[in-house]
Amino acid sequence: MKPYAVQFILFLTLCALSNSVCAQLTWQEQQSLKKENEGLKAPFKGITTNGTIQEGLFKLYSTGVTTEPVRNAAVAFLESLDDAQREKTKFSIDDDEWRKWMNQDYYVRQGVGFIEMSEKQRKAAFDLIGASLSAKGLKLSQDIMKLNYTLGEISGNMERYGEWRYWITIMGEPSETEPWGWQMEGHHLIINYFVLRDQVVMTPLFVGSEPVIADIGKYKGVSILQDEQDSGLKMLRALNDEQKSKAIIAPSTAGNNVLTAAWSDNVILDYAGIKASSFTRAQKDQLLLLIQLYVDHMDDGHAKVKMDEVQKYIDDTWFAWIGGSGDDAVYYYRIHSPVIIIEFDHQKPLGTKKLYGNDVHRQHIHAVVRTPNGNDYGKDLLRQHYLEHPQEHK
Incomplete structure (x- = not known):
């Protein structure tokens, strides 16, 4: 179990025993804990029209489209991290970490953040995103990050918003034959990218921004969607x-x-x-x-x-x-x-x-x-x- 998970469970236990302990958590931590516990009460089933899964829609087969560039980029990204960063970035393939995403800026993220990365590490991270997505998808991701900087300019709050407040986690070991994947999340940008041999599922995908078109500031003229x-x-x-x-x-x-x-x-x-x-x-x-x-x-x-x-x-x-x-x-x-x-x-x-x-x-x-x-x-x-x-x- 990851250290943060142990800490969160301890927080919950202590909060159940003592309101004063719970009060010591930041509002951000309290909201994250509340949302996670509500959201993960039920095991994953999937979105349905009537509560029953329509079976036989998805098959294991070879698409003929290589995922080797994605695997290589993921390996290179992990190698760019130091031991402490790598430890907090890696999760098992079936970890509930997949489901722990939220658009709101206050959510407590896991993994390694762009805000703590060196320039070399940021390049490796963008190389992973670029190998996985189209040029259009990479540009959209980077433009959302830029517009989050614009929101920081508008609000005067770069502690809350900003271009580098986005995090990456790796699920499983990047492999040619075994299932693995990666997740990127932050305000208005969540990418879930699952890989099994040459099959890919890239959902849930959440994109957006406020503002959508930058009328002012460093990134004036950037627009999305x-x-x-x-x-x-x-x-x-x-x-x-x-x-x-x-x-x-x-x-x-x-x-x-x-x-x-x-x-x-x-x-x-x-x-x-x-x-x-x-x-x-x-x-x-x-x-x-x-x-x-x-x-x-x-x-x-x-x-x-x-x-x-x-x-x-x-x-x-x-x-x-x-x-x-x-x-x-x-x-x-x-x-x-x-x-x-x-x-x-x-x-x-x-x-x-x-x-x-x-x-x-x-x-x-x-x-x-x-x-x-x-x-x-x-x-x-x-x-x-x-x-x-x-x-x-x-």
Whole structure:
């Protein structure tokens, strides 16, 4: 058991015995403990529509897309760390650490932080991210980090925000044949990357920012998620009036509609909106292009593998919308099939109220990608691997 886990269990025990001890924890530590304990009460099952996993969706097979560059980059990253950093960065492949992520900036992170890395170590970390993701995915990750610096400039609080307040953990041993993976997490950026031979699962993925476009400061001009925003609206506008009446499940948004963010591993989320089986070929193609904007954060080869899987279930894919459809509208949309969930949401303002006002606006976005039916974090592939190799699962 990792030292932090022992400490957290001790904290809980002491808090149960003494309110004064609990009061000595920082608010950040208390909130982290509370969220973790609530979130991990139930073992992982996966997101479902009715509480029952739809079986047979995910198979162990060779994709033909090498993961060797990712493994090499992970080995190089671990070798760049000193012994103490390496110790706190490595977890077992089936550790609950996979599930211990949260978007909020106050969450207590594990692993090694960019804020404590040398320039050489940061380069090795970005090499790992770059080997795993597409160029687009790497740029998005780095731009989110930069925009978190912008939020620090706006709020005047670089202790709370900043470009380097992101952490990396490695699950299992980087291997050609055995399951392993890595996780990056921090404010508005969580990447879970599971590897089994040449298969990859890159969910849960959480991306976003406040602000979304830097109007001031060191990184003025940096922007993210504009294509995902605009293409979502384009998808709604591609529907006829009857289709729109089914897709729009609420006419306006109050913000904060995301249902599959942190601690939602087992949420029951039924299909909503309109089913793509009723779409024309052109509308289905439009929906696939929208989905691909999110999937293309993976490296090109594994993105194609995932899109083939998505296309297989396109007629069982649903599109739901909350909000308006004007040029400057704020809105939420969800794409939901047996093999993928995507949520996009214009959020209520928090750190940018003094610049952009109190209403829901386009300068605060959350987006989440999930693999429902038990394969977030590659859990279903890992389960099947253990069935084939029971001696590895103790």
